[in-house]
Amino acid sequence: MSNITITKTSELKKKYEDANKLVFGEMYTDYIFTMRYLPEKGWHDAQIKPYENISLNPASLVFHYGQEIFEGMKAYLSPNGEPLLFRPDENFKRMSSSAERLKMPKLDEKLALEGLCELLKLEKDWIPALEGTSLYIRPTMIAVDPYLGLKPSQEYLFFIIMSPVGAYYATGFNPVKIYVETKYVRAVPGGTGNVKAGGNYAASLLASSAAKDKGYSQVLWLDGIERKYIEEVGAMNIFFRFNDAVVTPELSGSILPGITRKSIIQLLKDDGYSVEERHISIQEVFDRAKKGELLEAFGTGTAAVVSPVGILNWNDEVIEINENKTGELTLKMFKHLTGIQTGQIDDKYGWSLKI
Amino acid sequence: MSNITITKTSELKKKYEDANKLVFGEMYTDYIFTMRYLPEKGWHDAQIKPYENISLNPASLVFHYGQEIFEGMKAYLSPNGEPLLFRPDENFKRMSSSAERLKMPKLDEKLALEGLCELLKLEKDWIPALEGTSLYIRPTMIAVDPYLGLKPSQEYLFFIIMSPVGAYYATGFNPVKIYVETKYVRAVPGGTGNVKAGGNYAASLLASSAAKDKGYSQVLWLDGIERKYIEEVGAMNIFFRFNDAVVTPELSGSILPGITRKSIIQLLKDDGYSVEERHISIQEVFDRAKKGELLEAFGTGTAAVVSPVGILNWNDEVIEINENKTGELTLKMFKHLTGIQTGQIDDKYGWSLKI
Numbered sequence: 001m002s003n004i005t006i007t008k009t010s011e012l013k014k015k016y017e018d019a020n021k022l023v024f025g026e027m028y029t030d031y032i033f034t035m036r037y038l039p040e041k042g043w044h045d046a047q048i049k050p051y052e053n054i055s056l057n058p059a060s061l062v063f064h065y066g067q068e069i070f071e072g073m074k075a076y077l078s079p080n081g082e083p084l085l086f087r088p089d090e091n092f093k094r095m096s097s098s099a100e101r102l103k104m105p106k107l108d109e110k111l112a113l114e115g116l117c118e119l120l121k122l123e124k125d126w127i128p129a130l131e132g133t134s135l136y137i138r139p140t141m142i143a144v145d146p147y148l149g150l151k152p153s154q155e156y157l158f159f160i161i162m163s164p165v166g167a168y169y170a171t172g173f174n175p176v177k178i179y180v181e182t183k184y185v186r187a188v189p190g191g192t193g194n195v196k197a198g199g200n201y202a203a204s205l206l207a208s209s210a211a212k213d214k215g216y217s218q219v220l221w222l223d224g225i226e227r228k229y230i231e232e233v234g235a236m237n238i239f240f241r242f243n244d245a246v247v248t249p250e251l252s253g254s255i256l257p258g259i260t261r262k263s264i265i266q267l268l269k270d271d272g273y274s275v276e277e278r279h280i281s282i283q284e285v286f287d288r289a290k291k292g293e294l295l296e297a298f299g300t301g302t303a304a305v306v307s308p309v310g311i312l313n314w315n316d317e318v319i320e321i322n323e324n325k326t327g328e329l330t331l332k333m334f335k336h337l338t339g340i341q342t343g344q345i346d347d348k349y350g351w352s353l354k355i
Numbered sequence: 356m357s358n359i360t361i362t363k364t365s366e367l368k369k370k371y372e373d374a375n376k377l378v379f380g381e382m383y384t385d386y387i388f389t390m391r392y393l394p395e396k397g398w399h400d401a402q403i404k405p406y407e408n409i410s411l412n413p414a415s416l417v418f419h420y421g422q423e424i425f426e427g428m429k430a431y432l433s434p435n436g437e438p439l440l441f442r443p444d445e446n447f448k449r450m451s452s453s454a455e456r457l458k459m460p461k462l463d464e465k466l467a468l469e470g471l472c473e474l475l476k477l478e479k480d481w482i483p484a485l486e487g488t489s490l491y492i493r494p495t496m497i498a499v500d501p502y503l504g505l506k507p508s509q510e511y512l513f514f515i516i517m518s519p520v521g522a523y524y525a526t527g528f529n530p531v532k533i534y535v536e537t538k539y540v541r542a543v544p545g546g547t548g549n550v551k552a553g554g555n556y557a558a559s560l561l562a563s564s565a566a567k568d569k570g571y572s573q574v575l576w577l578d579g580i581e582r583k584y585i586e587e588v589g590a591m592n593i594f595f596r597f598n599d600a601v602v603t604p605e606l607s608g609s610i611l612p613g614i615t616r617k618s619i620i621q622l623l624k625d626d627g628y629s630v631e632e633r634h635i636s637i638q639e640v641f642d643r644a645k646k647g648e649l650l651e652a653f654g655t656g657t658a659a660v661v662s663p664v665g666i667l668n669w670n671d672e673v674i675e676i677n678e679n680k681t682g683e684l685t686l687k688m689f690k691h692l693t694g695i696q697t698g699q700i701d702d703k704y705g706w707s708l709k710i
Contacts, residue, residue, distance in 0.1 A: 063423055064425050140413070151564075188543045190540030197557060205507045208506075
């Protein structure tokens, strides 16, 4: 804490009036945490200051070569009114992996977490208490050298901003319709699909917009090589509950290693479910659905936590899963995980960090 | 011109003193051209103003989801001292393709070119006249909505900045050493490899830095599916001159459709060379090199124009091309194209635009 300079604002923003009306990612809190990196100084100049614009030379690498990574986390209020973070160490660890892949400096994970905790103490009143709401946290690292040759930046800016949010999907906790993408590809092994690099998301916008135009919430990506195997959904990992096992794509090198994914696998195993991390072809999913062996499907991710999948469209063949209703296991996992996250269920895993 | 507001600066920057000492992309001119896009207004607010920082909300999409595209162009001084642009319409057309792939608005290509021409008139004194130097031009489009949900931005900023540059490679017009990348992948069909999206470049930094550490200038990318076929070099397309034909990878959907590439193909054909755009395996290149059939290799791109390739390393097998000397055809193409670009050779193609 001694390393973080805090500058208070004289005027706090007007907060949301009705937590029921919160949407995703449109309103920001009063402060921002920032720190800078230079090779000779390492991470330095850690500060919390009033939320403000970032001013950069238009030649800054982040605008041209996409050298930028981010994380997504959430803070909840415990029943006693204490801020809770969910496995923040995992997020900062993953951010360091993302940094390595994009030739950015390893994060000072300890200082980043310290900064986040200080920020949360200051902004506690921004954490909504209503069920389904939370304070979304966005750690970001960007390359700021004003240089047009293609090479890694020397200087970097790391910042954390926060936004009170409601449900990620406008539909709330209801089954989403997913469109299986066959034209565009998200990632291949050897690329950047297994890290949270900005470019992955830019590449996904065309397909997800086309899916939205057809009435679907998200796309389901297939592998970029054979275009057969299931990878992940736009902003989530995906699970299928068959008769005999719960199956999710293995981390093949082009799939994001979701922290919610990892936590759900743990919960499932501890609940006695057989969990398989393996190649799953889209053909298998459709075949087994037709045989009545596909009982449920759900996505997992920080933003939506657990999201039931009701409809899958693959080349205009449509399957309905569990009569387009939220499945029993999906609901159980959602309740169990959000229970831990909000401090309403005993956290025997030590996942929840009290601030 | 009536649509562009021009604000003059009262104090011009100090210009470079010695054009011989110019490096690539470190110094910027006095002005920036900017315009904005909103769905309801289209492209608007076109202005030329003193070069200044860009100030953005830290939640702006460009920092998180890499929704950003760019182009690279050069202005030269003709023997009469007039600024010359090389096929600028092709760059702005390609920028519109990039925009489409990243779900960004189509560029107002006419207004962008008009802005660039006005900018060049104002900044003519920045164009270096020395052989091998030019004024590098960087049109860029970034997504600026302050919104953390994953969706295309509504608002965009387009800007053009310029930088007087010397040779792209510190070695000047001399053969470069290229490392064939076998671990990392640049792009696959269905991805964004055929457009100038920031994320493509971020994804390339780890491999190119590792190659530099081994003493190589750039990496040569293989296809992401079979890892057999040649795609492109870090910042260039690539050509091989075999005994019987000049061969370059076909535009497969994951290769950047270079404007220099296209121009060189035209020059080669008009000079009577047989040019093949086709799949080329790295095995073929090494096999034919060993048989003495590989006479020359060169890269093409805006930054380096034409760059001889002297050494290729593939899994630590090394071939030397043309005794690591600049080949006769490579030199001829370089001289012909730069001759057209600088107005020293008659431009029967109408590629050169006088400002």
